[in-house]
Amino acid sequence: MDSGKARATPSFSAVRTKRAFEAVTDQIRTQLANGLLRQGDRLPAERELAEQFGLSRNTVREGLRALEVAGLVELKKGATGGAFIRRGQAEVVVSSFSDLYRLGAIRAEHLTEGRLIVGTAVTRLACQRATLEDIDLLQENVDDSAGSDAQTALSVNLDFHRLLARATSNPVLIVLTDALIGVQRELLKIYEPASQIDVIASRRRLLTHLRSRDEVAAVSEMEQHLRLLQSHYLEEDFRYRRRVAAEAKAAGEAASDEA
Structure with missing residues (x-):
């Protein structure tokens, strides 16, 4: 108390x-x-x-x-x-966002747009506030990702954004980032992830900008990275929905033939 x-x-x-x-x-x-x-x-x-x-x-x-x-x-x-x-926790917000995604209220275009807005804001503030310990943890995350198998690297890559948000010391941005990453994990259960090589290269450039406190370059790097992810996942979403529609049509035709 x-x-x-x-x-x-x-x-x-x-x-x-x-x-x-x-x-x-x-x-x-x-x-x-x-x-x-x-x-x-x-x-x-x-x-x-x-x-x-x-x-x-x-x-x-x-x-x-x-x-x-x-x-x-x-x-x-x-x-x-x-x-x-209870002491402040983000689990309820994270689970609520994930539930909204499962219900169809949050779609790929909403998630990617939200990540772009929050991600660039987080990067700007982290560039101003990140401690040397924060940057070391981010570097350790990138090194772990580079040395991991594809599945492990995927989870590690998502944790990078959570570590970056914690470097802002802003609880609102931390909770929002955790919630968005929670939805991203759900999305990746059905969509192919982006290229690991591209992600690692972007992370290393971003770390260089964070160490030099180059806010403009850091934000630009994060924005470019998230826009590429946005394009990738919107294409994945289009292919997924087209496939689901085709399967539903085929199932309907089969049921009609049986009748």
Whole structure:
């Protein structure tokens, strides 16, 4: 729990609504926004919460589980258990982006455009803020990729962008990059990756620019690399959708013949 100056004790008011559990989640979110609850804090016991909200324990439990799914609360069992405010994590955002991709709400053109915008912004800021340790980690990533088999190199190459985002020290850009890379991993389950040789060459040029703090050259290198990736994956997407359409047409014709 935060050891700073004393805070007011969070308290909750009785709920009168048809969807009572949503009011539970709303009030807890409000307490977080107001600073009355912080990362690592333990919420009152379920029985006490039920009394404060004026609700059944089942309804309070439903609200806590909704917050657990949202990634805000961690429910622990045992004598030292309870409901705890989770420390900031990006997993929920990453999984949400991946789910949107699986549902078809995010397509290849959306992903590549998003990566271009975020990737160039990350590169600009990393060029300004990256420490020598950050650059060493990026160099180690490139060396690992160059010495790996194709499948391993693919995963290592994606991690490069996550390391670059961490060099910005900006949690928003870190979360966005993690989410976009999460979708990219899904996309690569059906599309052929870009040339490993081209990726490594671009990484090495980028590292040179990062070390010299040449922001313009670094951003230009990243933009050129991501535009090439954009072109590659849009072509892959076109071929994939054409193949799927042809297979669906063939299946329809076969079913028609059988009928």
